[in-house]
Amino acid sequence: MRPVPQTAASRDFQVFITAGEAYPEFERMFLSAREKVTLAFRIFDPWTKLHSPEALEIGDTWMDLIAHTLSRGVSIDLTITDFDPVLRPDLHRGTWSSIRAIAAAGELSTNPDLLRVHASMHPARVGAITRLALWPRTYLEIRKTVSKINTDEHAHIDRFMSEVPFLRRNLRRLKDKLGARLLPLPFLVPVTHHQKLAVFDRDLLYIGGLDLNDRRYDTPAHERAADETWHDIQVSVKGPEVEDALRHLETFEDVTLRRIDPPELPNLMRTLSRKPKLNLFRLSPSVCVTELSDFHHAAVARSENLIYLESQFFRDVKLAKSFAKAAKKNPALKLILILPAAPDDVAFEQSSAGDARYGEYLQAKSVKILREAFGDRIFIGSPARPVPSDTPDRSRIYGAPIIYVHAKVSIFDHREAVVSSANLNGRSLKWDTEAGVRISEPEHISHLKKKCYEHWLVEGINESFFDPDQAVEAWRNRARENARAKPEDRKGFIVPYTSAPARRFGHSLPGIPEEMV
Structure with a gap:
């Protein structure tokens, strides 16, 4: 069963159904950028595969596309959401792993000074007395994370510690394993930056519900297994929305x-x-x-x-x-x-x-x-x-x-x-x-x-x-x-x-x- 052909979009407004349509266009937007790309995403994985024929001519992943864009003289200002390190340690680690990889892509380019990438954790925190009441649960969550790392034969503890900067203070080294500290009291972050948008040259806005990683890749035919399907919608817009974004x-x-x-x-x-x-x-x-x-x-x-x-x-x-x-x-x-x-x-x-x-x-x-x-x-x-x-x-x-x-x-x-x-x-x-x-x-x-x-x-x-x-x-x-x-x-x-x-x-x-x- 194949989706029917879609209607043509106007030049100023386009609709992309699933990453199968959105990712190739997102790549082309980077390739067409002349001066600057400013963007903020909840998840932005630079190891995500490229899909458009144009982008595949310069590499295989977004690491290559980022380095290529910087080398063309286009600056990139990227904000990636950071997460509660205790309750969402995998996402917290994923953010800092992405930051590290994107910084490496900048160094591989001929213009690393044109890259600004940073993690942004929402500043709201659960109140101190409430955190004290939740302390037994948060300590158990830290112990679960520690146990997962200690039982993973492929885990590299030093690398893990470097990629969880706001969890490190609640961890301790025990020779070749990790332990959980009772103190200090962990902070808890009840809110995130959930947005997904990019502005190209003050001219074009790409916005919607779609982050960037391979898990979110699906096509309009939805031929993947259930746990790999991902229906999303992203649009591109020209007009006064761009400056406001x-x-x-x-x-x-x-x-x-x-x-x-x-x-x-x-x-x-x-x-x-x-x-x-x-x-x-x-x-x-x-x-x-x-x-x-x-x-x-x-x-x-x-x-x-x-x-x-x-x-x-x-x-x-x-x-x-x-x-x-x-x-x-x-x-x-x-x-x-x-x-x-x-x-x-x-x-x-x-x-x-x-x-x-x-x-x-x-x-x-x-x-x-x-x-x-x-x-x-x-x-x-x-x-x-x-x-x-x-x-x-x-x-x-x-x-x-x-x-x-x-x-x-x-x-x-x-x-x-x-x-x-x-x-x-x-x-x-x-x-x-x-x-x-x-x-x-x-x-x-x-x-x-x-x-x-x-x-x-x-x-x-x-x-x-x-x-x-x-x-x-x-x-x-x-x-x-x-x-x-x-x-x-x-x-x-x-x-x-x-x-x-x-x-x-x-x-x-x-x-x-x-x-x-």
Whole structure:
């Protein structure tokens, strides 16, 4: 089964479905840059394979592309997110491993002075008294990390220590092994910079939900195993959004540190939080900018006919209630929502951790609110590969391997849309650093909608799937037909989403902010 051809994009706005489309274009943007590239990503792995024919002429990985770009005289200013070293040691280590490799790529170029790369950890911290209460758990987490390194025969302890700079103070050397220190009390970081965007020559913006590593590479055909699928959407934009994005990249760290107030950026939508002024008991940062949340609450209230959403999560109960209010107020309003059948840690790692269960609890609650309000005017779908699967876990749905959805797209009628790095959960809409663009040109919205619809439906598409009055019923009928058919006989990827597994698995955590997950 092959995706149908996509519509042509305008010069000023292009949509890339999955890394299969986005990565080659991202590489070409680097190759076309004339003066400077400024970018910030949650994950940016320089060992990621290159894919475009043009980039493959100069090397095999992004290490080669970075060195080549610098050697051409183009400067690169790259910010990579750093993570809580105790609770996310693998991500913390990955960041510093990437920093080291990118610095080496700079040295391999003829212009190492044109490279600025640094790790950025959000400055908000869990309060001292709360950290003291959590000390037994954090000590156990450090011991788990130590045990993993000590039992890995391929681990190089010196290298590991060099790549976990903010964990080292809680570790000690025991000859050829590591141990965990009881003191000092570890700091805990409840927030991250979750954005993914790049500005080229003050002329072009590349933005959306897609980071850079080989795990995130997938194609629109989704022919990989379930745990290797990764559906994402990235867009490129020319216009006033570019200058605002650059200003955001230049200021977001100072905003989170409380050095400056957030600048007015009318052409970019953000989530920004900052470190609290007083911090003894807090688990949360100080909320600062909630433009992405504000937009969604306002846009649903303005909507008249059909809302289309793709999101990794829908866990924001307050947002679900805003949708419900709009549905009750306007009997003509309909909703199509595309979600993964399960979170990636639950589907592929069989996680039963408290945060995973709390996230599923909130999603089941939010979905229930939506379904009760919209009734038969809502369709919630999940994508699955067109091959059979007999795995007993949540990595399958209706007898087929799931396709993991990581995209963040919201389209309200034919009038406004947003593509961003923000999921529809409290963390993305209140805490983490996020960035997105509002799309208001009718032809751009039509192009985005057509790309999204045709990607999932693939074949047998007629006007009923696009007609606001008929779309929900058309999508629902297609999903039900697919659910009844053998996976290999299905039309497109969509089957019905079921919240029953989330309801069974989910568990409330009283006292824990919803924004934690």
